[in-house]
Amino acid sequence: MWAHTVAEAELRGPLPRRWLHSLGVSQRAAEIAELVEGDAELLASAAVLHDVGYAPRLTVTGFHPLDGARFLRETHAAEERLTRLVANHSFALLEAEERGLRAVLEAEFPLLDDQRLVDALVYCDMTTTPDGEVTSADARLAEITGRYGSDSLVGRFIRRASPEILAAVGRVEAALAAQPR
Numbered sequence: 001m002w003a004h005t006v007a008e009a010e011l012r013g014p015l016p017r018r019w020l021h022s023l024g025v026s027q028r029a030a031e032i033a034e035l036v037e038g039d040a041e042l043l044a045s046a047a048v049l050h051d052v053g054y055a056p057r058l059t060v061t062g063f064h065p066l067d068g069a070r071f072l073r074e075t076h077a078a079e080e081r082l083t084r085l086v087a088n089h090s091f092a093l094l095e096a097e098e099r100g101l102r103a104v105l106e107a108e109f110p111l112l113d114d115q116r117l118v119d120a121l122v123y124c125d126m127t128t129t130p131d132g133e134v135t136s137a138d139a140r141l142a143e144i145t146g147r148y149g150s151d152s153l154v155g156r157f158i159r160r161a162s163p164e165i166l167a168a169v170g171r172v173e174a175a176l177a178a179q180p181r
Contacts, residue, residue, distance in 0.1 A: 003045035010055035024132025028124035046085040065092040084109045090125045095157040123172035137169040
């Protein structure tokens with residue numbers, strides 16, 4: 001899949017831990033593919049590419065969802081739904097607001113109105129550790145806060161986004177529990 005190749009080229013060498021996280025998020029997407037029916041490939045692409053904007057050579061604004069989505073749109077002519085998922089993953093709009101970039105993000109990459117896809121990507125990201133292992137959303141939120149500090153920009157964002165993140169993860173877990181075994 002081209003998305004895997006692109007993510008690997010941008011992240012594996014300069015940011016090996018970010019690459020492991022992206023691989024783990026991609027694995028989570030494969031595990032829940034049945035929840036998004038015909039959009040499994042889109043979810044898989046968004047999962048492996050969601051953090052591509054962290055790649056040092058792609059940093060323009062310093063806000064990885066925006067930098068990554070722009071790179072995908074401008075360099076790879078990625079489809080609009082994919083760039084919008086990457087740009088808005090895990091309630092990035094709230095972090096964009098903290099950074100003074102909300103209007104820019106909203107103008108270039110409006111939120112998708114497909115809640116199941118949005119929730120699925122949040123679930124995959126927020127139940128995967130930085131090393132690509134499975135974790136709980138609560139543990140992941142605590143890890144992010146601990147890594148950045150509760151008073152940092154990211155710490156403030158995570159505090160604001162936590163209720164939405166936990167709700168999205170809860171909706172996916174409920175949908176998974178309702179699946180026939």
